[in-house]
Amino acid sequence: MTADTVFPDTALDEARALIDARRYRPALRLLRGDAIPNGLERLHLLGLAHLGRRDAPAAIACLRRVLADRPDDADRLAVLASAHQTDNAPFPAVRWFERAARVAPDHPAFTTALAGALRRDARYGDALILAREALSAGDHSPDIRYEAAMAAAYLGDDAEALGHFDALLADDPEHAAAWFGSHAQALHHHGVDAALRRLRRATRCGGANGKYWGYLAATLRLLGRSAEADAVEAAEIGDNPKRRPLPDGARALLPRFSSDFRLFGNSGRLLRHVLACADTPGLVLEFGVRRGTSLDHIADAAGQEVHGFDSFEGLPEGWVNSPRGVLTTGSQLPPVRGNARLHVGWFEDSLPPFLAAHPGPVRFVNVDSDIYASARTVLTALADRVRPGTVIVFDEYIGNRSWRDDEYRAFQEFAAENAVRYEYFAASPYTKQVAVRVLGIGI
Numbered sequence: 049m050t051a052d053t054v055f056p057d058t059a060l061d062e063a064r065a066l067i068d069a070r071r072y073r074p075a076l077r078l079l080r081g082d083a084i085p086n087g088l089e090r091l092h093l094l095g096l097a098h099l100g101r102r103d104a105p106a107a108i109a110c111l112r113r114v115l116a117d118r119p120d121d122a123d124r125l126a127v128l129a130s131a132h133q134t135d136n137a138p139f140p141a142v143r144w145f146e147r148a149a150r151v152a153p154d155h156p157a158f159t160t161a162l163a164g165a166l167r168r169d170a171r172y173g174d175a176l177i178l179a180r181e182a183l184s185a186g187d188h189s190p191d192i193r194y195e196a197a198m199a200a201a202y203l204g205d206d207a208e209a210l211g212h213f214d215a216l217l218a219d220d221p222e223h224a225a226a227w228f229g230s231h232a233q234a235l236h237h238h239g240v241d242a243a244l245r246r247l248r249r250a251t252r253c254g255g256a257n258g259k260y261w262g263y264l265a266a267t268l269r270l271l272g273r274s275a276e277a278d279a280v281e282a283a284e285i286g287d288n289p290k291r292r293p294l295p296d297g298a299r300a301l302l303p304r305f306s307s308d309f310r311l312f313g314n315s316g317r318l319l320r321h322v323l324a325c326a327d328t329p330g331l332v333l334e335f336g337v338r339r340g341t342s343l344d345h346i347a348d349a350a351g352q353e354v355h356g357f358d359s360f361e362g363l364p365e366g367w368v369n370s371p372r373g374v375l376t377t378g379s380q381l382p383p384v385r386g387n388a389r390l391h392v393g394w395f396e397d398s399l400p401p402f403l404a405a406h407p408g409p410v411r412f413v414n415v416d417s418d419i420y421a422s423a424r425t426v427l428t429a430l431a432d433r434v435r436p437g438t439v440i441v442f443d444e445y446i447g448n449r450s451w452r453d454d455e456y457r458a459f460q461e462f463a464a465e466n467a468v469r470y471e472y473f474a475a476s477p478y479t480k481q482v483a484v485r486v487l488g489i490g491i
């Protein structure tokens with residue numbers, strides 16, 4: 049018998065009960081006091097309580113000490129993985145969930161959790177393979193169907209995504225996230241009205257995320273259905289700071305709408321469409337490659353050599369609630385198509401020598417590096433390569449709480465400093481992407 053397996057201690061039971069009841073603060077107080085002797089179970093419960101309080105570093109410190117003694121305890125491996133996920137670190141989360149799934153291969157919850165962690169680490173292909181295997185092995189739980197649907201959507205396969213979402217919704221018609229996720233994919237298959245019906249349905253599910261109202265208002269606004277957008281804003285958004293950013297972002301696009309503006313729900317579809325519209329010859333560039341998902345769409349659709357830039361070390365500074373280094377691949381480079389070249393390093397170091405070796409204008413740029421400073425670096429360096437007809441896609445232009453201070457601000461400054469005339473010709477509230485067509489530059 050070890051100290052932690054059977055410890056007939058009422059204080060330990062009480063701490064467990066508090067954690068089960070999500071009363072993490074009193075649980076922590078109890079666990080830190082003298083009533084409970086040191087031991088693995090105490091450490092484990094401390095880890096859970098810290099995790100409940102979303103103090104991921106403290107949880108990780110406790111849980112790792114437990115695992116040092118119990119390296120093959122699948123439940124505890126999974127809890128440690130969840131702590132890394134909470135810490136916005138999908139990279140180690142995948143590693144620990146992989147170990148949990150290896151130790152307990154017949155435990156469907158670990159497979160689902162691993163698929164979710166792979167998705168958060170942008171390894172959509174691996175997530176989809178795993179989810180498909182679980183589905184063919186007979187796991188038809190809503191969670192695994194959801195993972196399959198989301199991974200397929202990120203990979204640009206909206207038909208497969210919709211199939212998984214619809215199967216899930218047939219079993220669980222109150223699954224708000226599935227109605228929400230499926231509305232964006234349905235846009236391409238069943239049209240605008242069907243997409244809006246799904247989005248409205250998502251808002252009516254019990255426990256629906258209030259932000260869905262923001263998506264609805266923004267989508268209606270971008271569709272030109274202003275009276276409906278106004279009604280949703282008046283009834284459901286008001287000055288709610290969590291719901292305002294998307295409708296505000298959509299409004300900001302209106303004065304520069306192109307006559308051929310199109311709405312999208314799927315990132316791959318938007319990228320392929322705007323590349324087809326980008327007919328000014330020149331360089332095709334992406335800034336922010338990570339696992340290569342968008343570069344794959346770009347390389348497939350561009351019909352020419354394309355260049356992807358990334359440190360592969362994540363963001364150079366913190367952003368929103370994420371620390372510096374978030375989105376790292378651990379310096380691993382993704383496999384890319386034969387016509388794609390990777391340029392590894394910080395943009396300020398990799399871009400000048402690249403531009404010196406590659407003269408000529410820019411046809412297409414995908415700015416997917418999230419933060420203001422990175423977008424500013426890219427746009428400043430490319431200023432004298434931008435021509436009428438150049439297309440720039442921003443991946444986080446609208447919708448985040450800080451949108452006015454991020455890519456939007458970098459582009460507004462760039463446009464003002466270089467007298468850029470432009471229009472918006474594609475956008476996706478769901479993915480927060482916006483495509484800009486340059487009409488003229490300079491006076």
Ligand SMILES: C[S@@+](CC[C@H](N)C(=O)[O-])C[C@H]1O[C@@H](n2cnc3c(N)ncnc32)[C@H](O)[C@@H]1O
Nearest residue numbers: 336337338341342358359362394395416417422
């Ligand atoms: C959101 S991810 C890119 C996602 C990717 N386009 C996809 O399809 O999954 C952002 C990436 O930008 C990179 N990044 C951000 N700022 C950078 C900078 N200044 N220099 C180099 N890489 C940067 C990060 O390393 C990260 O991989």
